[in-house]
Amino acid sequence: MTQAPVLDARSLCKRYPGVTAVDGVSFTVDEGRCFGLLGPNGAGKTTTVEMMEGLMAPSSGEVCYRGAPLGRRFQEEVGIQFQSTALQDFLTVRETLHLFQRLYQHTADLDQVIEVCALSELLARDNRKLSGGQRQRLLLAIALLNNPQVLFLDEPTTGLDPQSRRNFWGLIERIKRDNKTIVMTTHYMEEAYRLCDEIIIMDHGRIIAQGSPAELLAAHFDDTILQLPAADFTVSPEDLPFAVLQGDRCVEISTQDVDAAIRRLVQLGVSLQHLQIRPRTLDDLFLELTGRELRA
Amino acid sequence: MIRRFLAVLHARNMEFLRDRSSWGWSVAMPVMLVLAMAWIFWEDDQTLFKVAVFDSADAVDPSAHPFFATRHVDFFTTQNLDDAVHKVARHQIDMLIRLGDLAAYWVNEDSPRGYILERMLFGSRGASMSKQVVSGEPVRYIDWLLPGILGMNMMFSCLFGVGFIVVHYRKTGFLKRLNATPLRAVEFITAQIVSRLLITLLTTTLLFWGTSVFLNIRMEGSYLQLLVVAVLGAFALIALALVVASRVSSEELANGLLNLLVWPMMIMSGVWFSLEGASEFLQAAARLLPLTHILEAARAVMIDGSGWSEITANLVALAVMGFVLLALGARLFKWRSD
Numbered sequence A: 001m002t003q004a005p006v007l008d009a010r011s012l013c014k015r016y017p018g019v020t021a022v023d024g025v026s027f028t029v030d031e032g033r034c035f036g037l038l039g040p041n042g043a044g045k046t047t048t049v050e051m052m053e054g055l056m057a058p059s060s061g062e063v064c065y066r067g068a069p070l071g072r073r074f075q076e077e078v079g080i081q082f083q084s085t086a087l088q089d090f091l092t093v094r095e096t097l098h099l100f101q102r103l104y105q106h107t108a109d110l111d112q113v114i115e116v117c118a119l120s121e122l123l124a125r126d127n128r129k130l131s132g133g134q135r136q137r138l139l140l141a142i143a144l145l146n147n148p149q150v151l152f153l154d155e156p157t158t159g160l161d162p163q164s165r166r167n168f169w170g171l172i173e174r175i176k177r178d179n180k181t182i183v184m185t186t187h188y189m190e191e192a193y194r195l196c197d198e199i200i201i202m203d204h205g206r207i208i209a210q211g212s213p214a215e216l217l218a219a220h221f222d223d224t225i226l227q228l229p230a231a232d233f234t235v236s237p238e239d240l241p242f243a244v245l246q247g248d249r250c251v252e253i254s255t256q257d258v259d260a261a262i263r264r265l266v267q268l269g270v271s272l273q274h275l276q277i278r279p280r281t282l283d284d285l286f287l288e289l290t291g292r293e294l295r296a
Numbered sequence B: 001m002i003r004r005f006l007a008v009l010h011a012r013n014m015e016f017l018r019d020r021s022s023w024g025w026s027v028a029m030p031v032m033l034v035l036a037m038a039w040i041f042w043e044d045d046q047t048l049f050k051v052a053v054f055d056s057a058d059a060v061d062p063s064a065h066p067f068f069a070t071r072h073v074d075f076f077t078t079q080n081l082d083d084a085v086h087k088v089a090r091h092q093i094d095m096l097i098r099l100g101d102l103a104a105y106w107v108n109e110d111s112p113r114g115y116i117l118e119r120m121l122f123g124s125r126g127a128s129m130s131k132q133v134v135s136g137e138p139v140r141y142i143d144w145l146l147p148g149i150l151g152m153n154m155m156f157s158c159l160f161g162v163g164f165i166v167v168h169y170r171k172t173g174f175l176k177r178l179n180a181t182p183l184r185a186v187e188f189i190t191a192q193i194v195s196r197l198l199i200t201l202l203t204t205t206l207l208f209w210g211t212s213v214f215l216n217i218r219m220e221g222s223y224l225q226l227l228v229v230a231v232l233g234a235f236a237l238i239a240l241a242l243v244v245a246s247r248v249s250s251e252e253l254a255n256g257l258l259n260l261l262v263w264p265m266m267i268m269s270g271v272w273f274s275l276e277g278a279s280e281f282l283q284a285a286a287r288l289l290p291l292t293h294i295l296e297a298a299r300a301v302m303i304d305g306s307g308w309s310e311i312t313a314n315l316v317a318l319a320v321m322g323f324v325l326l327a328l329g330a331r332l333f334k335w336r337s338d
Helices: A044-051 A072-078 A091-099 A110-116 A130-143 A160-175 A189-195 A213-220 A260-266 A282-290 B002-018 B021-048 B081-089 B112-123 B142-171 B173-181 B183-213 B223-245 B252-269 B282-286 B288-303 B307-330
Strands: A007-016 A017-029 A035-036 A060-065 A080-082 A150-154 A183-187 A198-203 A208-209 A224-229 A243-246 A248-254 A276-279 B049-054 B072-076 B095-098 B104-108 B130-134
Touching: A007 A044, A007 B104, A007 B223, A017 A044, A017 A060, A017 A183, A017 A198, A035 A044, A035 A189, A044 A150, A044 A183, A060 A072, A072 A080, A072 B252, A080 A130, A091 A110, A091 A130, A091 B002, A110 A130, A130 A150, A130 A160, A160 A189, A183 A189, A183 B288, A189 A282, A198 A213, A198 A282, A208 A213, A208 A282, A224 A260, A248 A260, A276 B072, B002 B130, B002 B183, B021 B183, B049 B081, B049 B112, B072 B081, B081 B095, B081 B104, B081 B130, B095 B112, B104 B112, B142 B173, B142 B223, B142 B252, B142 B288, B183 B307, B223 B252, B223 B288, B223 B307, B252 B282, B252 B288, B288 B307
Parallel strands: A035 A183, A035 A198, A080 A150, A150 A183, B049 B072, B049 B095, B104 B130
Antiparallel strands: A007 A017, A007 A060, A198 A208, A224 A248, A224 A276, A243 A248, B095 B104
8 A cells, every 4th residue: 555645735726816826736745754845935935834734724735644634643743944933022032932832732852853953042032133143043942842754844044044044954964864754945046956856936926847967967968067256258159069157256267178168168168167066956947948047 | 732822921920020121111011101190180180270060061150159150160061960979079170060950068177278269159149948968089290190000000901912912923934933842822912911910910019009109099998909900911812812813923923913003092081081971972982992991990890989780890891802803813813924
């Protein structure tokens, strides 16, 4: 007998007067996978996630948790970290954790959650006095208090500095090792590439691509990008037998044969002092699929 | 269920108790008002002579008796003899006069002003009247005012303490976060009601005790009755706040709506002055407001020592308002804005 997916979104639609935010989205999320929803602002990813969290009723379609409609069991077994959440004023981190812990029947070991989220030094601190990164760690801890089977993370690192973001990724990787199912939305392609086993890319309320990051890139690209500062690119694009994209500050050369491209540039006398070679990224994929920048 | 309710209740209580500014203000504001009013009306209470004349006319006819020509005495007519006698007993009126075949005057022998007025009546050499002696302790304006200020403070505490906070929680997304847990709406709402009820009773008790000691406030009736009035009154006001806060997510709009409720109650419920003599329509409208019933019942208990039967109608009205508004608020309640 085939095991039902942990989450099954079936033809989800969300319509507002004059706007269709989500338009017939279907996908499944399997046990222990990290599933990412990518897309620009207004693509419908947060609306989709909120319908999957059971916080917003779809206009049509349904979401099933382990083969059954969302219900009390799902509420007990799901952990959610919202994009932005205010907490009660005048409570300490410890009191906030106790408050949320007491809302669930089955809870994780509080000391372990505190240790995982690196909150030990902050327990006596007022919620209002936390930095952005500390606050996100507290919100993640709240989402983990019921030892959830499914963890939703809605743009968990938006607004964090690069160091805090990388620290946060380390936390998520540690949680992944406990075989938890994670559904996350993000703007950051590096984040999705590093954390997600499977992604969907949404635009205008629809799924425009689905698969693992590596599969999607392999399916859409077979080239590599050579990047040069525009000031160093002193030749005409017509002199190269490759696709060349000229920007204000840099020039990108797309090639399936990096050696041949470099030889040709050397022949033309182009300085390679600042040459960078990079593989195709999810940013490129989005541009390819939609013709727009991902963070537009 | 109890565990979740207690968790939210505890968190809300801690939030309030640690917010020293709002905690301090909710105690300091009414204390200042009571002291200011006591000071402002102190002199007036010592000097004003008030004489009611039992007559169906709107104004006293100065030619009806030479005493009515006395200067610096406020003569006015009344159509309710029993009420006027009661006020003489409470020193709210210094003398009551009835002319005609059964001419008589009522005076409180414990009242210095009543004694002086009686001497002035004899000196006026008008038609004789029989003397009716009334007894009773004086009711100072501050005795009458204190229930009004305590009730007004309860009103502000309940309406803004619940209505504004719930809207704030919704606006900032805290309600949405709670909605993502197994917490039910009824558990959250009940916790807010109980928390505010405890806070309101605590602050009102402190105020009552403090002003009673400092101003020697009159308390004729039972403390248990007064507690029941306070509990049912706070319950009705909190339920009213929950209706306002059930869906609104703008603090500005909530502020406007709450003020729309506060000001009619401030004016029509008898916080500062009695509505006796006001139009019937105004008095009927005032009876739709919870604060009116709170103040009527509280004054009846504190000033007149009324028993349960005299305040039953007020208690029933408060309970009905509370449960109807609570049902409406729970029905309309939404965790998040649309």
